[in-house]
Amino acid sequence: MSTTRHELLHAFDLLLAPARFKDYGPNGLQVEGRTVVRKIVSGVTASRALIEAAIHAEADAIFVHHGLFWRGQDGRVTGWMKQRLGLLLGDDVNLFAYHLPLDAHPDLGNNAQLGLKLGLVAQPGSGGRFGEQELGFLGGRTDGASFPSAALLAIHIEKILGRPVTLVDGAHRPIKTIAWCTGGAQGHFEAAIAAGADAFITGEISEPQAHYAREMGVAYLACGHHATERYGAPAVAGHIAAQLGLAHEFIDIDNPA
Structure with a gap:
């Protein structure tokens, strides 16, 4: 089974209602990848380790709580930002990120x-x-x-x-x-x-x-x-994947913080 990037974004937005929130960064599709989505990998943060693991798992889309872009950050694409974006763009993988909407969902957040x-x-x-x-x-x-x-x-x-x-x-x-x-x-x-x-x-x-x-x-x-914050992303991504007939895998990148 598969869906389109647009349909997946619509499903996430319908569930999480990001327009309700005043947030610290953009919610939704942060990096555009391939049009057809068959598998979602969820995780907490869009770190290089998660992106590499998702590519290895043959994901078409990554769903996270902590995305790449935040209000007030340096906008230059250097260092760690270049590395992460390079991986996503090079493998044509979509990145979806929802911050406060994912915290707040009454059942899956x-x-x-x-x-x-x-x-x-x-x-x-x-x-x-x-x-x-x-x-x-x-x-x-x-x-x-x-x-x-x-x-x-x-x-x-x-x-x-x-x-x-x-x-x-x-x-x-x-x-x-x-x-x-x-x-x-x-x-x-x-x-x-x-x-x-x-x-x-x-x-x-x-x-x-x-x-x-x-x-x-x-x-x-x-x-x-x-x-x-390990539990909301797999709950939401798993719910949407089941709804749309997609494969889903949660990858937990250990973090002592």
């Missing part, structure tokens, strides 16, 4: 899929979202129980994600209401506090968040940018 992996579910309706452009999810365990402590929540996350968690335990109480926003969402911590969270799960931590956690009595868990 990074936040929804991370919650699914961790056994968390957002509250129904608008009460289950918080922060700028309602990117953050707010809810709790699927079984309705609390974690007895933030330390036990951290241990649970470490087992699922397979990596250490940085915990600033400002809560010192059972953890019932949990907010989460994948990747570099440390700037959403104050909104999570205002939304009533006992704990906030994200990818990264910056200096101010440790103080906010201790002063406001809310636990902060930094679980890795890449580690928290």
Whole structure:
């Protein structure tokens, strides 16, 4: 089975609705490749390693969360940019990238899929979202129980994600209401506090968040940018591939960040 580049772009846009978001870079088709698409490779970031692996896997299109182009970056095609573009253009491979739209999708996005992996579910309706452009999810365990402590929540996350968690335990109480926003969402911590969270799960931590956690009595868990954003891209690409009858393969390029 196959589809066209245009039909694939339309399917991604229809699912992820990128026009709804004010983003840091272009969403959609970032590099135009061959017209006919039979196989999609998904990954987190359009690194040279992923592009090389996708070419080796005979992909016609690559679908990622972190594309090549960002607002305010140097526009010259040199160094790593030349290498990545050279591979894509030389092998005529399409590159699709969706940033905030992929974070926000209520079922297949990074936040929804991370919650699914961790056994968390957002509250129904608008009460289950918080922060700028309602990117953050707010809810709790699927079984309705609390974690007895933030330390036990951290241990649970470490087992699922397979990596250490940085915990600033400002809560010192059972953890019932949990907010989460994948990747570099440390700037959403104050909104999570205002939304009533006992704990906030994200990818990264910056200096101010440790103080906010201790002063406001809310636990902060930094679980890795890449580690928290491994799940949305394969969920979306797999869904669209099944819808259009295409082959799909997720390739995870390890990243300690």
